Amino acid sequence: MSIFKDFAKGLWKENPVFVMILGMCPTLAVTTNAINGFSMASATMFVLVSSSLVVSVLKRLIPNQVRIAVYTVIIATFVTVADYFLKAKFPPISKALGPYVPLIVVNCIILGRAEAFASKNSVIRSLADAVGMGLGFMLALVILGSVRELFASGAVFGRTIIPHWHSWVVMILPAGAFISLGILVGIFNLIRLKAKNEKRKVKN
Amino acid sequence: MKNAIRMILVLVVVGLISGGALVSVYNYASPLIEKNKEKELKDALNKVLPEVVDYKEIEANRLYEGRGKRNRLVGYAFIAEGNGYQGKIKIIAGIDPGLKELKGIEVLESSETPGLGAEITKEPFKSQFRGLSVVPDVTFTKGAVSEKNEIQAITGATISTRSVVKILNKEIARIREVLGR
Amino acid sequence: MNLLLIFIAAAVTNNFVLTYFLGICPFIGVSNKLESAFGMGMATTFVMTLAATATWLINHYLLMPLRIEFLEYVTFILTIASLVQLVEMFIRKTSPELYRALGIYLPLITTNCAILGLTLFIALRDYEFLEAIIFGFGAGVGFTLALIIMAGIREELEFADVPKPFEGTGITLIIAGLLALAFMGFGGLIAS
Numbered sequence: 001m002s003i004f005k006d007f008a009k010g011l012w013k014e015n016p017v018f019v020m021i022l023g024m025c026p027t028l029a030v031t032t033n034a035i036n037g038f039s040m041a042s043a044t045m046f047v048l049v050s051s052s053l054v055v056s057v058l059k060r061l062i063p064n065q066v067r068i069a070v071y072t073v074i075i076a077t078f079v080t081v082a083d084y085f086l087k088a089k090f091p092p093i094s095k096a097l098g099p100y101v102p103l104i105v106v107n108c109i110i111l112g113r114a115e116a117f118a119s120k121n122s123v124i125r126s127l128a129d130a131v132g133m134g135l136g137f138m139l140a141l142v143i144l145g146s147v148r149e150l151f152a153s154g155a156v157f158g159r160t161i162i163p164h165w166h167s168w169v170v171m172i173l174p175a176g177a178f179i180s181l182g183i184l185v186g187i188f189n190l191i192r193l194k195a196k197n198e199k200r201k202v203k204n
Numbered sequence: 205m206k207n208a209i210r211m212i213l214v215l216v217v218v219g220l221i222s223g224g225a226l227v228s229v230y231n232y233a234s235p236l237i238e239k240n241k242e243k244e245l246k247d248a249l250n251k252v253l254p255e256v257v258d259y260k261e262i263e264a265n266r267l268y269e270g271r272g273k274r275n276r277l278v279g280y281a282f283i284a285e286g287n288g289y290q291g292k293i294k295i296i297a298g299i300d301p302g303l304k305e306l307k308g309i310e311v312l313e314s315s316e317t318p319g320l321g322a323e324i325t326k327e328p329f330k331s332q333f334r335g336l337s338v339v340p341d342v343t344f345t346k347g348a349v350s351e352k353n354e355i356q357a358i359t360g361a362t363i364s365t366r367s368v369v370k371i372l373n374k375e376i377a378r379i380r381e382v383l384g385r
Numbered sequence: 386m387n388l389l390l391i392f393i394a395a396a397v398t399n400n401f402v403l404t405y406f407l408g409i410c411p412f413i414g415v416s417n418k419l420e421s422a423f424g425m426g427m428a429t430t431f432v433m434t435l436a437a438t439a440t441w442l443i444n445h446y447l448l449m450p451l452r453i454e455f456l457e458y459v460t461f462i463l464t465i466a467s468l469v470q471l472v473e474m475f476i477r478k479t480s481p482e483l484y485r486a487l488g489i490y491l492p493l494i495t496t497n498c499a500i501l502g503l504t505l506f507i508a509l510r511d512y513e514f515l516e517a518i519i520f521g522f523g524a525g526v527g528f529t530l531a532l533i534i535m536a537g538i539r540e541e542l543e544f545a546d547v548p549k550p551f552e553g554t555g556i557t558l559i560i561a562g563l564l565a566l567a568f569m570g571f572g573g574l575i576a577s
Contacts, residue, residue: 024409088236169319182558189550
């Protein structure tokens with residue numbers, strides 16, 4: 001049960017993007033369309049899961065004072081692996097994501113999960129936590145990417161949803177990223193506030 | 205003291221393992237990456253110099269000589285860059301052996317405004333350069349095209365248009381010197 | 386002339402925060418008070434200039450000659466982390482006043498993606514030594530500028546009636562969007 005909880009919290013209750021406001025750079029930068037958002041999230045997921053795994057396996061061996069340095073090296077290593085893999089096997093994706101792949105190193109979600117969870121919990125639980133957080137991040141990026149792509153070109157994942165859409169150029173621009181994410185965070189909060197109020201009503 | 209040794213030991217071991225892992229990833233990936241780059245360059249060259257069968261590098265990443273059937277010289281391809289409206293614009297272009305007219309251009313990199321300056325990457329703009337005279341140089345107009353060396357600017361993106369024209373003119377002038385024409 | 390263009394591009398036309406989305410965490414986190422925004426901006430500019438210098442030297446005199454560019458990310462992030470630590474120790478020893486002003490922001494800077502982003506851009510664009518330093522400084526100035534403008538707006542915002550779900554992050558992001566639109570007006574300054 002607790003493993004399922006570790007997994008599920010990342011999706012909604014502690015969603016890294018909408019609730020904890022972490023990992024903003026890639027969230028805003030690469031979500032000009034849904035596919036880019038999905039690819040970025042997959043790369044992040046790979047790094048998050050692998051580094052959480054290694055950190056939780058090694059947690060007893062790492063001296064406390066140098067733990068952040070060690071975590072950073074582990075994360076940077078996996079990021080380099082992901083970057084080279086994309087460059088070698090998926091050059092168009094690598095080109096679209098550009099320098100935001102190496103920037104996964106400083107994605108606060110990854111170091112945050114290593115420090116707050118993987119360094120204190122068993123391998124299985126850390127794995128569940130990392131996969132949950134990774135999926136929560138993916139959810140956020142795909143939603144944001146789809147919204148922006150839809151309004152920019154009337155399509156999602158390259159498939160036309162609204163024919164003859166008069167494209168809103170602003171959605172591909174940086175401004176569109178900020179505004180869409182702002183509105184999505186607001187909507188997310190609205191839903192959570194409503195849910196909270198209803199719970200209170202039931203209790204009373 | 206014991207703790208300090210342990211700290212250093214752990215850091216060194218982690219560093220070594222990380223380095224070792226990355227060496228093998230690098231050895232696996234770098235030939236593939238090289239191949240991708242080569243293919244990308246070849247595709248771009250084929251687009252701007254269509255009749256070409258083989259290429260010879262004159263200057264790496266800058267100037268190439270294109271040979272067609274029976275090793276006939278069919279033109280040169282060059283890569284040039286400069287600043288646009290929002291950031292760097294990088295272009296590859298093909299030109300005839302006499303350096304008199306362009307055979308085509310492709311935009312390799314740009315960050316111009318979508319819907320305006322980004323039109324430089326689209327066909328209506330690019331096709332204007334096919335067969336465009338570069339003697340004495342390329343110019344642009346906001347009205348109707350009247351000269352053989354003139355293109356029409358993109359509406360609302362004069363600066364991006366001017367940047368492309370400037371980048372081309374500068375590099376063509378340089379190539380004339382390099383090839384001694 | 387080229388250096389001036391690099392500076393302008395880094396500071397306004399391609400502002401790190403508003404066009405590359407780098408350093409968003411501090412941009413949202415530390416932009417509620419003008420004073421702290423200024424402190425954070427100064428500390429970041431300082432570290433950015435230093436990081437640009439240090440990583441350029443490491444890249445050109447260590448990684449490239451030894452052909453170990455694949456260690457780039459690991460080295461860069463460790464360099465930045467140690468640099469921040471060194472700067473913190475140095476300032477604490479030499480100028481307690483400066484330390485009081487910048488000290489609390491320094492630890493936050495290591496995970497500021499703008500710094501790593503900066504060093505990656507320098508490597509990617511093959512800048513010369515001087516260009517790299519100017520680029521680092523310009524990026525820092527641009528970051529400070531965005532942070533201060535945002536803080537100024539948010540101080541006024543305290544008197545506005547923002548819908549509850551949008552309080553804090555939501556409205557900050559939307560304002561950032563409007564700022565990004567305004568900054569597009571600087572486009573064309575760098576055109577050749």
